[in-house]
Amino acid sequence: MTKARQSILDFLLQVKEPVSASDLAKQLEHACDPATVYRNLHYLEDHNLATSFILHCSEHGTERYYTAQEGGHHHWFHCEKCHRFIDIGSCLYEEQLKRFEEEHDFIIHDHTFFLTGICHACKMAALL
């Protein structure tokens, strides 16, 4: 693994929440140029070391977010007020996906699922 690739992976493992490609490029600008960051994100995803999804929000627009794949595939909640990501745990959809495969006779390789709304802290703050 190249040094740039390793530092991108280390960063994703360390933050433990989805990071947008542009944010990642900014965070690592001392270590490598944006093109290298984007190229290596593709590489990590192709090799199942990272996973990504596209999310649109009022604060950040449309961005692709990456997470390290370690510890299994997770799903996320994004707060529309404070723009934090909250880990909602590992995937609970395996059984449903299997049923889809049987019902439609196709093979599922991937799925994207995230929730958006108002987080607990923002909900409480609104009540005060």
Ligand SMILES: [Zn+2]
């Ligand atoms: Zn919030």
Ligand SMILES: [Zn+2]
């Ligand atoms: Zn947001």
Ligand SMILES: [Zn+2]
């Ligand atoms: Zn899942």
